[in-house]
Amino acid sequence: MKPILEVKNMTMAFGGLKAIDSLDISIHQGEIAALIGPNGAGKTTFFNCITGIYKPTSGDIFICPHEKQERLNGLKPNIVTKKGLARTFQNIRLFSSMTVLENVMIGCHSITKAGVLGAIFKNAATKAEENFIVEKAYSILEKIGIEMYVDELATNLPYGAQRRLEIARAMATDPFLLLLDEPAAGMNPMETKSLDDLIIKLRDEENVSILLIEHDMKLVMSLSDNIHVVDYGKKIAEGTPEQIKSNPDVIKAYLGDESEDA
Amino acid sequence: MTATGEIKKSVLVSLWFMFLTFPIMVIRVNTVQDVVEWRWLNMAYIGIGTFFISMLWRYMIRRKEREGKKEKTDNLSFAQKIILDKKIFIPLVALTGLFIIVFPHMFSMYQTNIMISALIYVMLGLGLNIVIGLAGLLDLGYVAFFAVGAYSYALLNLHYGLVFWLALPLGGFLALIFGVILGYPVLRLRGDYLAIVTLGFGEIIRLVLENWNEFSFGPSGIPNIPKPPLFGVDLSLSGSIIYLYYIIVGLVIFTIFVINRLENSRIGRAWIALKDDEIACQAMGIDKARTKLRAFGLGAMWAGMAGVIFAAKTTFINPASFTIWESVIILCTVVLGGMGSITGVISGALLLILLPEYLRAFSEFRMIIFGAVLVLMMVFRPGGIINNVRKTYKFQKT
Ligand SMILES: Nc1ncnc2c1ncn2[C@@H]1O[C@H](COP(=O)(O)OP(=O)(O)O)[C@@H](O)[C@H]1O
Ligand SMILES: [Mg+2]
Numbered sequence: 001m002k003p004i005l006e007v008k009n010m011t012m013a014f015g016g017l018k019a020i021d022s023l024d025i026s027i028h029q030g031e032i033a034a035l036i037g038p039n040g041a042g043k044t045t046f047f048n049c050i051t052g053i054y055k056p057t058s059g060d061i062f063i064c065p066h067e068k069q070e071r072l073n074g075l076k077p078n079i080v081t082k083k084g085l086a087r088t089f090q091n092i093r094l095f096s097s098m099t100v101l102e103n104v105m106i107g108c109h110s111i112t113k114a115g116v117l118g119a120i121f122k123n124a125a126t127k128a129e130e131n132f133i134v135e136k137a138y139s140i141l142e143k144i145g146i147e148m149y150v151d152e153l154a155t156n157l158p159y160g161a162q163r164r165l166e167i168a169r170a171m172a173t174d175p176f177l178l179l180l181d182e183p184a185a186g187m188n189p190m191e192t193k194s195l196d197d198l199i200i201k202l203r204d205e206e207n208v209s210i211l212l213i214e215h216d217m218k219l220v221m222s223l224s225d226n227i228h229v230v231d232y233g234k235k236i237a238e239g240t241p242e243q244i245k246s247n248p249d250v251i252k253a254y255l256g257d258e259s260e261d262a
Numbered sequence: 263m264t265a266t267g268e269i270k271k272s273v274l275v276s277l278w279f280m281f282l283t284f285p286i287m288v289i290r291v292n293t294v295q296d297v298v299e300w301r302w303l304n305m306a307y308i309g310i311g312t313f314f315i316s317m318l319w320r321y322m323i324r325r326k327e328r329e330g331k332k333e334k335t336d337n338l339s340f341a342q343k344i345i346l347d348k349k350i351f352i353p354l355v356a357l358t359g360l361f362i363i364v365f366p367h368m369f370s371m372y373q374t375n376i377m378i379s380a381l382i383y384v385m386l387g388l389g390l391n392i393v394i395g396l397a398g399l400l401d402l403g404y405v406a407f408f409a410v411g412a413y414s415y416a417l418l419n420l421h422y423g424l425v426f427w428l429a430l431p432l433g434g435f436l437a438l439i440f441g442v443i444l445g446y447p448v449l450r451l452r453g454d455y456l457a458i459v460t461l462g463f464g465e466i467i468r469l470v471l472e473n474w475n476e477f478s479f480g481p482s483g484i485p486n487i488p489k490p491p492l493f494g495v496d497l498s499l500s501g502s503i504i505y506l507y508y509i510i511v512g513l514v515i516f517t518i519f520v521i522n523r524l525e526n527s528r529i530g531r532a533w534i535a536l537k538d539d540e541i542a543c544q545a546m547g548i549d550k551a552r553t554k555l556r557a558f559g560l561g562a563m564w565a566g567m568a569g570v571i572f573a574a575k576t577t578f579i580n581p582a583s584f585t586i587w588e589s590v591i592i593l594c595t596v597v598l599g600g601m602g603s604i605t606g607v608i609s610g611a612l613l614l615i616l617l618p619e620y621l622r623a624f625s626e627f628r629m630i631i632f633g634a635v636l637v638l639m640m641v642f643r644p645g646g647i648i649n650n651v652r653k654t655y656k657f658q659k660t
Contacts, residue, residue: 110547
């Protein structure tokens with residue numbers, strides 16, 4: 001079977017700096033994959049490239065949600081989302097003046113279609129659609145486990161719940177591949193553990209594949225089927241958690257990073 | 263800070279003001295007798311005046327800071343509490359409605375005319391509120407669409423005898439087209455850049471109207487625009503003014519209805535989300551350009567309809583009615599009233615248009631009072647008269 005996401009030889013240069021350098025990554029149906037690497041390795045940039053926020057300097061991005069393969073290069077972010085790639089943001093980007101439910105309702109935008117006239121006349125179809133949006137949004141909140149905050153403003157949520165809300169909002173777009181940018185950042189060990197369960201549940205029950213960027217190695221090792229390691233925009237290793245743990249290049253990249261940080 | 267510190271500060275401020283105003287307030291050249299008059303008394307007035315004003319100013323700033331700290335718990339404003347309380351709200355609406363209905367019969371024609379102007383601005387304010395308050399696009403050339411509407415009616419009536427009731431939707435529609443055409447290239451700009459470009463567009467439209475004589479009759483304008491007839495009957499002058507009054511009241515109510523519906527719809531949510539965070543919004547599958555264009559176009563459409571009413575009210579239009587000053591006033595009604603809030607924009611518009619009318623007695627100081635009110639508002643109530651806390655969707659389990 002073809003990979004559902006196939007990135008071939010992608011490069012993203014900012015002036016002289018190659019944040020991504022001839023990167024190849026493939027994600028398969030039903031997989032939980034991780035993208036790891038030191039700070040500044042280009043992980044977030046990779047997400048931005050495939051979701052259309054940046055236009056990669058060169059290379060190809062293909063998706064294959066069903067039988068047919070499609071090229072994603074140059075598509076606008078909203079089109080990419082419509083095609084079934086949803087993401088969360090490393091620096092939380094919730095709609096701060098909206099409630100938790102409304103945030104998720106926005107996620108339903110791409111799968112609904114009421115326009116200006118529908119809004120003004122509020123005909124049966126629009127009403128039905130609004131009901132559908134509310135029901136769907138609420139059921140997602142239940143699945144993600146933050147339904148108790150339904151009417152709270154998004155900004156008033158505790159940090160861990162905000163991260164979960166980002167996931168809920170992304171799930172509302174009905175994705176086949178969910179891209180999570182450091183979902184456990186800032187969470188305490190208990191929250192991280194329940195995030196672990198949530199991600200597996202999403203994969204098993206919601207039928208989405210997952211690519212996550214994460215620094216929490218325990219989480220990465222326990223969750224991932226496959227790990228891709230990047231450093232300075234280049235892929236330095238790929239494999240199962242066991243293979244990665246014992247890979248000398250990875251150890252070097254990480255130790256180097258840690259000694260700099262300290 | 264200590265009391266002496268406060269006094270010292272105010273003394274410095276008043277000295278500075280005395281120095282600044284010295285040339286205009288103290289020295290006067292008497293051209294008849296060819297001598298210089300020294301009006302020292304004026305200087306004393308200014309000194310004492312600024313001293314107290316600066317004390318008051320700092321006292322109020324400090325009070326506001328203290329309020330800001332404790333306000334966090336209760337984020338509904340007084341006006342919103344009234345709106346939410348059905349027992350007060352419904353009689354209030356009924357009373358206002360009654361007042362609006364009897365208004366033209368109780369007051370003079372002059373007052374009714376002023377009220378029509380004010381209601382035109384209410385409509386303009388509500389339209390601009392879609393663009394600025396909901397979608398967060400700073401449009402400083404809004405008056406251009408007002409002009410498009412007014413000229414649509416004037417010119418189509420002149421050349422083809424188009425009647426008011428056809429001109430109203432058509433003027434709105436033409437303004438909408440203009441909005442989309444002008445909006446398309448500029449909507450990728452943000453904030454101040456968008457403001458400057460729209461400002462330019464507004465001026466371009468006015469300059470075209472002023473200089474393209476064959477098309478718009480230039481600065482001399484277009485006279486004899488008919489007021490709307492009632493079932494084909496030409497009304498007396500006062501009758502037609504009253505009729506126009508009811509038309510604009512009806513349109514304002516229609517506008518409120520539409521905006522209310524839009525606000526609580528998929529489109530309205532997208533606007534608010536877009537204002538909050540553009541990138542996240544796109545990542546949620548919202549087409550940024552299209553969503554912005556919708557706001558821009560709908561806003562323009564309302565300005566166009568208001569323009570048609572304006573042309574019918576004044577029966578004469580020329581480019582002088584569509585200057586940048588008009589855009590600024592409309593913007594002020596939105597900002598002063600409270601961005602995003604319908605009641606806010608209405609009170610803002612009524613205040614800004616009616617106040618100067620009744621301040622005619624002090625016409626020399628009108629602009630100063632106007633400016634002072636705006637500055638004070640920005641300092642003490644930056645959220646506007648009605649500080650809008652958006653009505654969020656409340657989930658009900660079914
Ligand atoms: N818009 C941009 N302009 C210039 N440089 C950028 C931009 N976005 C990211 N970079 C650079 O690309 C590199 C990779 O950043 P990023 O992808 O955020 O790393 P991380 O792996 O920590 O997510 C960094 O050196 C960063 O400074
Ligand atoms: Mg990152």
